[in-house]
Structure formats: C-alpha cells, structure tokens
Amino acid sequence: MTTLTEHPTDTSPTRRVTIPGTMRVKARSGSRYDEILSTEALTFLAELHEEFGGRRHAILHARERRCEEVANGIDPDFRASTRPVRDNAAWQVAGAGPGLEDRRVEITGPTDPKMTVNALNSDAKVWLADAEDASSPTWRNVVEGQLALHDAIRGTLAFTAENGKEYALRSAELTDMPTIVFRPRGWHLDEKHLRHTDLSGATHDASGSLVDFGLYLFHNAEELITRGRGPYFYLPKLEGYREARLWNDVFCWAQTRLGIPRGTIRATVLIETLPAAFEMDEILFELREHCAGLNAGRWDYLFSIIKSFRTRGDAYVLPDRAQVGMTVPFMRAYTELLVQTCHKRGAHAIGGMSAFIPDRRRPDVTERAFAQVRADKKREATDGFDGTWVAHPDLIPSARGEFDAVLGDRPHQIDRKREDVRVGQHELLDVRSARRGGATITDEGLRANISVGVRYVDSWLRGVGAAAIDHLMEDAATAEISRSQIWQWIASGTRTEDGRPITQERVEELLAKIVEELPRTEEDRIDEAAEIFRQVALAEEYPAFLTNDAYARYLVGSSVDERR
Ligand SMILES: CC(=O)SCCNC(=O)CCNC(=O)[C@H](O)C(C)(C)COP(=O)(O)OP(=O)(O)OC[C@H]1O[C@@H](n2cnc3c(N)ncnc32)[C@H](O)[C@@H]1OP(=O)(O)O
Numbered sequence: 001m002t003t004l005t006e007h008p009t010d011t012s013p014t015r016r017v018t019i020p021g022t023m024r025v026k027a028r029s030g031s032r033y034d035e036i037l038s039t040e041a042l043t044f045l046a047e048l049h050e051e052f053g054g055r056r057h058a059i060l061h062a063r064e065r066r067c068e069e070v071a072n073g074i075d076p077d078f079r080a081s082t083r084p085v086r087d088n089a090a091w092q093v094a095g096a097g098p099g100l101e102d103r104r105v106e107i108t109g110p111t112d113p114k115m116t117v118n119a120l121n122s123d124a125k126v127w128l129a130d131a132e133d134a135s136s137p138t139w140r141n142v143v144e145g146q147l148a149l150h151d152a153i154r155g156t157l158a159f160t161a162e163n164g165k166e167y168a169l170r171s172a173e174l175t176d177m178p179t180i181v182f183r184p185r186g187w188h189l190d191e192k193h194l195r196h197t198d199l200s201g202a203t204h205d206a207s208g209s210l211v212d213f214g215l216y217l218f219h220n221a222e223e224l225i226t227r228g229r230g231p232y233f234y235l236p237k238l239e240g241y242r243e244a245r246l247w248n249d250v251f252c253w254a255q256t257r258l259g260i261p262r263g264t265i266r267a268t269v270l271i272e273t274l275p276a277a278f279e280m281d282e283i284l285f286e287l288r289e290h291c292a293g294l295n296a297g298r299w300d301y302l303f304s305i306i307k308s309f310r311t312r313g314d315a316y317v318l319p320d321r322a323q324v325g326m327t328v329p330f331m332r333a334y335t336e337l338l339v340q341t342c343h344k345r346g347a348h349a350i351g352g353m354s355a356f357i358p359d360r361r362r363p364d365v366t367e368r369a370f371a372q373v374r375a376d377k378k379r380e381a382t383d384g385f386d387g388t389w390v391a392h393p394d395l396i397p398s399a400r401g402e403f404d405a406v407l408g409d410r411p412h413q414i415d416r417k418r419e420d421v422r423v424g425q426h427e428l429l430d431v432r433s434a435r436r437g438g439a440t441i442t443d444e445g446l447r448a449n450i451s452v453g454v455r456y457v458d459s460w461l462r463g464v465g466a467a468a469i470d471h472l473m474e475d476a477a478t479a480e481i482s483r484s485q486i487w488q489w490i491a492s493g494t495r496t497e498d499g500r501p502i503t504q505e506r507v508e509e510l511l512a513k514i515v516e517e518l519p520r521t522e523e524d525r526i527d528e529a530a531e532i533f534r535q536v537a538l539a540e541e542y543p544a545f546l547t548n549d550a551y552a553r554y555l556v557g558s559s560v561d562e563r564r
C-alpha cells in the first residue's frame with residue numbers, strides 16, 4: 001500500500017501516477033497538516049476504504065430504495081425477520097467505557113480550537129466533538145479540527161485569539177475534563193479532498209465518515225487509552241441495523257489493525273431517522289460489543305419524518321416548525337420507546353437538544369432560554385433519560401439541575417425499565433397528532449423557514465456550521481427541516497391559515513424580499529446561500545440532503561479555506 005500527497009501547487013511528475021491502493025490529498029496544505037495527513041495515517045485511510053468503501057455505497061443505494069418505498073405508500077414497520085433479536089431478553093450491550101458512566105450533561109459543538117478549549121473547560125460530563133450537524137466540512141475545518149482534538153487529548157492545546165484573549169485547557173489530564181465523544185460525518189457525505197484509488201485502479205471520493213473516524217482513531221486511540229479514557233464515537237443518521245453492522249465491522253477491523261483490544265471503542269448511536277426508530281433493538285444488537293447508548297436526535301428525526309412522507313399528502317403535513325415540540329404525541333412516543341429499549345439492554349438513553357440559546361447581552365432572552373431548557377430537561381429526566389445535550393456552556397447548570405433532581409448521586413437510571421411504555425407502529429407514525437390542538441401553518445412560519453434557511457446556509461458557506469439565529473441554535477439538521485417543510489408544503493398543496501396556497505411563486509417572492517432585507521457584509525455568501533436554498537427547497541426532484549450538492553459545488557477547494 002502506497003500513499004501520495006498531491007497539492008494543487010505540486011508540480012512533481014508523481015502527480016500523474018496512479019498507484020492502486022492509495023489515498024491522495026487534493027487540497028491545499030497548511031501548518032502542521034502533514035502531522036494529521038502523515039503517510040501512515042493516509043495508508044490507514046486507504047485500507048479502511050479498500051475494506052469498507054464498497055459496502056458504504058451499497059448502504060446508500062439501499063437507503064434510496066427504502067425511501068422510495070415509503071414515498072410510494074409502504075409504511076415503515078418493525079421487521080418480522082428480526083423479531084427473534086427483539087424478543088430475546090438475554091443479550092445486553094457493552095455499556096459505558098471509562099469516563100462514560102455518568103453522562104447527565106453533554107455539551108456539543110464544533111472542533112475549532114476555541115470551542116474545543118471552552119467545551120473542555122466546562123462542567124459538562126461529556127463533550128460531543130462534532131464533525132457533523134454543527135460542522136461545515138471545509139478542508140480547513142476537517143484537518144484543523146483533527147489538530148485541535150489531537151492537541152487537546154495531549155493537554156497541549158493553547159493559543160491567543162485575534163482579540164488577544166488567551167485560551168488554554170484548565171488541566172492537562174483527560175480525567176479532569178469532560179469525556180470526549182467524537183461525531184464523524186454521516187455515511188452520505190463524501191470527503192472530496194481525498195481520493196482513494198482502489199486495488200483495481202478505480203478512483204473514488206473518500207467517505208467523510210471513514211476519514212473523520214479513521215484520522216481520530218489512528219492519531220488518538222492509544223493516547224486516550226493511556227490517559228484513562230477511550231476512543232468514543234457518536235454515530236449519526238443511521239437508517240437501520242445493517243448500517244450499525246457496517247460500523248461494528250469497521251470498529252473490529254480498525255481495532256485489530258491498530259492492535260487495540262476488541263471492544264475498546266464505544267459508540268452511542270443517534271436515533272434520528274424514522275427507519276432507525278423501528279430498529280433500535282437491532283442496532284444495539286449489531287453494536288453490542290461496542291455500544292454505550294442511544295441518543296434521541298430530535299432535529300434530524302423531524303427532518304426524516306418530513307423527508308419520508310413528503311409526497312404522501314396533507315395527512316402527513318406538519319405545522320410550523322416552532323409548533324412541533326417534544327410533547328407532540330409521535331415525538332413523545334419515539335423518545336419513550338428509546339428509553340425503554342436502551343434500559344432493557346443496559347444502554348444509556350441520552351436526550352436531545354433544546355434549540356433555545358442564551359444571549360449574555362440580553363437577560364430576557366437568557367431567562368427564556370433557561371426556562372425552556374429546564375422544562376425540556378425536566379421532561380427528559382422524568383421520562384427516564386440518563387443524560388442530555390446542551391448547545392451552550394451557560395445552559396449546563398439548568399440541565400444539570402433537572403437531572404440532579406432525578407438522579408441524585410446515581411450516575412444513571414438504567415434500572416428504570418419503563419415497562420409501562422406501549423409504543424408500536426401506530427404511535428410512531430401518528431404524524432397527524434402534531435396538528436391536533438390547534439397547531440397551524442402560518443405566513444410567519446413560512447417566512448421563518450426561508451429566512452433561517454438562507455442565513456444558516458450563508459454561515460455554513462463561510463465555514464461556520466452552527467449559528468445562533470433569532471436566539472435559536474441552527475445547524476445542518478434544523479436547516480434541513482426548514483427547506484424540507486417548504487418542499488412538502490408546496491408538493492401537498494398546503495395553505496397557510498389565512499387561506500393562501502403555498503406555491504413556488506409565493507416562496508420565490510418571499511425569498512427575494514428576505515434576501516434584499518438581510519444586512520450585507522464583505523464576507524457574506526447570501527446570494528449563493530439563496531441559490532442553494534432555492535435548489536433544495538424548490539427543485540422538482542427532492543434532494544436527499546441539502547449539504548451534498550452544496551458541498552461539492554461550494555466547499556470543495558473553497559476560498560473559505562484560505563480566508564479565515
Ligand atoms: C441537531 C444537533 O445536532 S445539535 C448539536 C449540534 N449543534 C451544536 O453543537 C451547536 C453548539 N453550539 C454552538 O455552536 C454555539 O453555542 C452557538 C453557535 C449556537 C452560539 O455561539 P456564540 O454565538 O458564540 O455564543 P456566545 O457568544 O454566547 O458564546 C459565549 C462563549 O461561549 C462559548 N460557547 C458557546 N457555545 C459553546 C459550545 N457549544 N461549546 C463550547 N463553547 C461554547 C463561545 O465560544 C464564547 O466563548 P468566548 O467567551 O471565549 O468567546
């Protein structure tokens with residue numbers, strides 16, 4: 001196996017040579033990039049792709065076929081073929097690794113150096129270091145995020161920001177910090193700055209999942225284990241147990257290859273797609289050697305509901321995004337089933353993200369965020385969750401207070417089996433329940449979807465994958481909801497409560513107005529963002545993810561890599 005690094009400025013003759021079994025870098029280099037993209041690391045990535053690249057593509061095709069079936073009227077259901085796994089009470093998952101026993105508050109965020117220091121200096125129990133929903137996958141973010149993690153794990157991350165503020169870890173000991181759980185990109189995302197040439201000589205874009213996972217594991221597994229923690233991962237956007245099996249096989253192969261004892265890796269799987277909600281037991285079973293828990297990823301779950309039923313007509317249309325809370329019956333059903341399934345198998349059940357963000361300059365906004373977060377976390381803790389997510393350090397005390405009130409000194413409440421929960425296909429698919437009790441589709445909701453969608457994509461194009469917009473946390477998952485709702489409303493002939501139909505023309509008109517009113521800066525990418533939004537919200541054929549095409553067109557080789 002050979003590796004080859006290719007930079008655009010590289011004029012050496014090796015640029016034209018194709019060596020089977022290689023991973024080539026097709027991007028600019030930067031300070032210390034060679035440490036992350038070392039020959040040994042690229043060799044490891046090439047091997048990972050040789051082993052698993054084909055299965056990844058098969059899984060992406062299977063997703064398309066299944067999505068098509070639901071669009072054609074075949075409702076998702078619990079699989080008859082896997083009933084023995086669900087009915088067998090004997091098996092359990094591996095459970096928590098060192099540092100994951102108590103996960104009552106987990107802070108999430110991207111892996112730029114500032115967020116990394118701030119998250120690791122916080123009082124959260126866990127830091128979800130995010131290369132997924134909260135990340136814009138520019139080459140710079142991908143490589144420099146790995147560098148920040150590399151240095152943080154070794155206790156050396158320190159720098160001075162442009163405004164002169166000094167950032168350093170408050171301790172060099174991993175056991176004194178929140179436990180790091182890294183979330184690689186989902187299976188759907190390519191990493192086009194790396195090209196894999198397989199042993200037959202065919203070349204492919206690398207997989208974002210395998211690149212993120214591979215680089216993190218390769219550089220940090222041994223260090224993490226030596227320092228009393230372990231290589232821990234959140235696995236995003238899985239659509240079923242076969243995808244969990246693929247991850248498990250990746251883990252087994254990688255542990256053997258790196259000489260790490262089998263079962264060292266721990267995975268927490270996000271249940272954030274509708275098909276996965278019907279396969280929670282099976283997902284835990286496939287990953288049982290490595291699994292620590294499941295997380296209720298509410299935002300992608302809503303996105304998946306809209307995506308799955310987007311062509312099924314009015315009965316499946318949701319009200320304004322702001323009106324679909326976690327107490328809506330079909331959302332409550334999914335989270336309660338998650339707690340029950342986890343606790344039956346010895347896994348942690350981790351709650352999701354309230355989108356309300358405090359503002360240190362606005363006490364009224366902050367008070368509202370605290371109140372909303374407290375209510376959300378109280379419900380989760382009372383329902384049996386073992387921990388939850390927060391998006392901002394100032395929210396940690398509110399979330400911790402609610403979990404402390406229920407857990408006390410216990411690290412979790414896995415012994416609370418929730419045998420009272422009765423959730424079946426009907427409860428999970430009762431999408432209509434969201435519109436009972438007077439929930440509506442409003443002109444304000446339509447405008448908010450457009451405005452938030454465009455502003456989020458603008459931020460993403462500038463390399464910032466999570467943003468506070470109108471005092472709410474917006475990331476790739478919430479933006480998917482905004483654009484998918486519009487697509488579904490148009491396709492379903494939906495009207496706003498004032499009786500006006502939601503049409504392509506109406507959305508185009510509002511979009512033009514909103515874009516005109518947005519404040520402009522030299523750095524903004526609003527026009528491109530509006531173009532992307534138009535494509536993903538209004539195209540006749542619904543794009544499966546807003547990020548795929550936008551990444552290929554705007555982030556690959558992007559000037560944003562040079563700018564910040
Ligand atoms: C659907 C899902 O997947 S949810 C999970 C994915 N989403 C996320 O992870 C979002 C994480 N949160 C964030 O990115 C941020 O909180 C935002 C973008 C929403 C708001 O960030 P800001 O506008 O910078 O907030 P604000 O100015 O109040 O920040 C105050 C300080 O807290 C820090 N901070 C804010 N959020 C975080 C965080 N999540 N982790 C670490 N530090 C944080 C800021 O860096 C800033 O530090 P400084 O004083 O050293 O400059």
Ligand SMILES: O=CC(=O)O
Nearest residue numbers: 297298299300477
């Ligand atoms: O990843 C979390 C979500 O809510 O989506």
Ligand SMILES: [Mg+2]
Nearest residue numbers: 133297300477
């Ligand atoms: Mg998500």
